[in-house]
Structure formats: C-alpha cells, structure tokens
Amino acid sequence: MIILEVALLSYFILYPIYIFLTHKAEKLRVLNQQESKVNVYLKTMLNLWIPVIILGILVVYDDISLIEIGLKWQWDITNSLALLSLILLAGYFLVSLKSLKNNSDEHSKLKEQYEFIRWFLPVTPRESKYFIFGLSITAGVCEEILFRGYVMHILSNDLPMYVVIIISSIIFGFGHIYQGASHVVRTAILGSIMAVIYLVTDSLVVPILLHLMLDMYGGAVAYIIFSDKKSEALMTK
Template sequence: MTIFTFSQWVMLALIMAMVVYSLWESDKSKKAVLNGSKTKLKMYKETVMFLWTPTIILLSFTTVGAIDIDQLGMRWHNSIANMLGGLFILIIACAMAYHVFVVKNNVEKRIQLQKEMLVHNWMMPADTQELRWFTLGVSFSAGICEELLFRGFLLSTLTEVTGIVGSIVFTSVMFGLCHVYQGWSNVFRTSVLGLIICTVYLLSDSILIAIALHALLDIYGGVLGFIAHKASGTEIACSKSEVLASDLSQ
C-alpha cells in the first residue's frame, strides 16, 4: 500500500478543502453579485486568491524538494508529443480568434451569443476593467493553478493508488465540483472538460500544454461574454424587425 508523504497529505487536504469550500459557497457569489452586495471585480480577485493560495504552497514544496517537479509534468522535453501539443494549441488559438472576429462583426451572431450566454451573464465581464481582470487574472490563474493542482499533482499522486483510469475519473469529477458556482448542470460539463484536458496533457506529455489550453478556453469564454454584454437593445430590436419582415414576405 502506498503511503503518502507529509507534503502530499497537505496538498491532498488543500485540494479537498477547495472542493468542500466550492460546495459550501455554491451560488452565494452569484446571489451576491446579482443583488449588488459584491462587484464582479471583487469576485474575480477572490477567485485569484482562492486559486493561488494552494498553488503557492505546492510550488513551495517543489522548491524545497518535498514534491518532485517532474511529478507535476512541468518539464518540456522537445519531444514529438510536445511539438504536436504546441501545434494543437496554435490551431485552437487561431480558431478561437477567428470565431471571436466573426461574432464581433456580425449583429445576428452577437444577438444569438447573448441569448446563449444569459445563464452566465452574471459572472461575465461587462466593461474593459472587468475584461482585464477576467482574462489576465482569473483565466491565467485558473489555467496555471487548476492544471498544476488537478492534472499535475492530484492525477499523478492518485495514480499510485487507483491506477491511471481511476485517477483520471476522480480528478475530473473533483475539478467539476470546484465549478459548482456555475450551476449543477455545468458540473457535469466541466468534468467532461477535465477529462478532455487530462487526455491532452497525457498525450502531449507536458502540463504546459494543458495550462495553455485551459487558459485559452477561459479567455475565449470571457471575451465572448464581454461581446455578449455589448449586444445592445437596439440590435435586438432590429433583429426582431428583420425576422418579422421576413415572415410577412413569405
């Protein structure tokens, strides 16, 4: 039977505490933002602190050698897997940039986006300051911290006990539960996303690829949310008029 070291026990406890706190917090932040008792900026700053606290402790353990940095997958080997992973990220980034460009310059697509993102509007950036905090603060922090904690440390540590399949499933579920503030329906979606990112990490042989993918996905969502907020009532009215005119002509 594998016996974890003191540093591993500490990190396991911190990650479980993150999950428990997320379950306890649940939709409290959402209610606070909607009723005006908390600003989005404050929520973003709290999220950044929430993510970096256990991550700094984890990195401190690697600095003193208590946890092997190779366990976190932070090495870049210049292997074919690394290169293909980097190419994959480049393709994803280009596809996202193109989609943002198309949506931004198409009224109908902006209106459709607004409808699709109504559920998440409460947490999406509505002005440039919020956008900076969401992309440069929350998105990069989530990409770095959650990947190091879940796909880096937790996955490799639990693999010693449960095997790779059990570790992947458990890690992805824990990752999903940490996003319960987005609603229970999104816990499943985020768990599936965790499985996908985990697969990318294992295939690319570097946590750096997973970090880049995770951060890109969050930035992409934040930018689309910002664009959705900019879809004005005038655009919606114009769209409805166009639809009505089209129906009458048929």
C-alpha cells in the first residue's frame, strides 16, 4: 500500500510536469492531423481515472475512507439549496445553448474567447460526444475526487484550511498548463471556489455536478460555434 500511496502523491507533481513538457507537441500533432482529438480525450480520461482507481484501492485496503475524501451526502438546507441551484443552472445552460444555436451573430465573439484552446475543443459530432459525455464527466468526477477530496484531506492533517485551499488549487491549476499561463491562474481560482463549495456542503457531490456541468456546457458551446460552417465562411471573407 505504501507504493500505491507514493505513486498517488507523485501523480500530483509529475502529471503537471508531463503536461508542461508534452502539450505543445500534442497540439502540433492535432493541428497537423497526426493525432485525433478523440485520441487526446481518451488519453486525458485515462490519466485521470488511473489515480482515481489507485485511490479506490487505498480506500478498500488502507485507512482512507470515502467519508474522509468527501464522498458522502446529507439532506440538509445547504445541500438542498445547492441542488436546487444546480437544477436552475442546468436549465439556464439548456436555454443558453438553444439560443446560441439559433443566433450565429454571437458566434464570432465567442470564438475569440475560445481561440486559445480551439485546437483541443470538439468540432465534429464524434468529437463532441467524447468531449461532452466522456471527458467532461471524467474531469468533473475525477478532478474533484483527487484535488478537492484526496489532496485537501491529506493537507488538512498538518495545515490550516486556507493554506490547504490555496495549495490544492495551485496544484489543480498547474494541471491545466496546456491552456496557457493566464488560464492556470483562472483554473486555480475556480479550484478555490470548488473547495469552498466542498467545505460549505461538506460533500463532493455538488462540486462534482457543478464541475461536469460547466465542462459539458463549455464543450457544447465550442461545438456549436466551431462547427458553424456558415459563420466560419463569413469570417474568412
């Protein structure tokens, strides 16, 4: 079990380094059509599920419990309101996507916002399915379990909670270095928000659902705007 613990802890150091060293080459392969986006999505999903599986083994055979890493739920006013908020947010996302699909005038503005990560985003129906229902759900589940559940649990044994939030969020941010330095900061801030939600609700359920909803929505928006051939043609004239 010690080997698995060391391997899991090493992941949080080695994976961001791996992403930093390989993401430019991976981007070029995708842009040069030497590697499909679907293959990149599958590799990313695998890189997230492996440490979660290791953590699962530690939960079964070691001293870590599901409760300690936030995999619990209690029906109280805070969680009930949080779930209601998620339902309302999901409704807003659906209405927003429907509006965006019918309003191509908004596409060019959004394309500018998404341009920094366009190489990674889905354009074809196949890519959108893997991104929205595969990668987004994987990221929502695995990243919250790993960075909010496990990392915060480990750090909280020796550090004050505000330091735990800062460190776990920085580690989370560096795992997204492929988006660029400024977006590492943005992702770290998002990680801090997720950490606070986790602490307030005393459960990973709401952060997981919120995380995967945000990623699914972002993937759907990208698919709508970048698969719009008519809008693309107008922009190149």
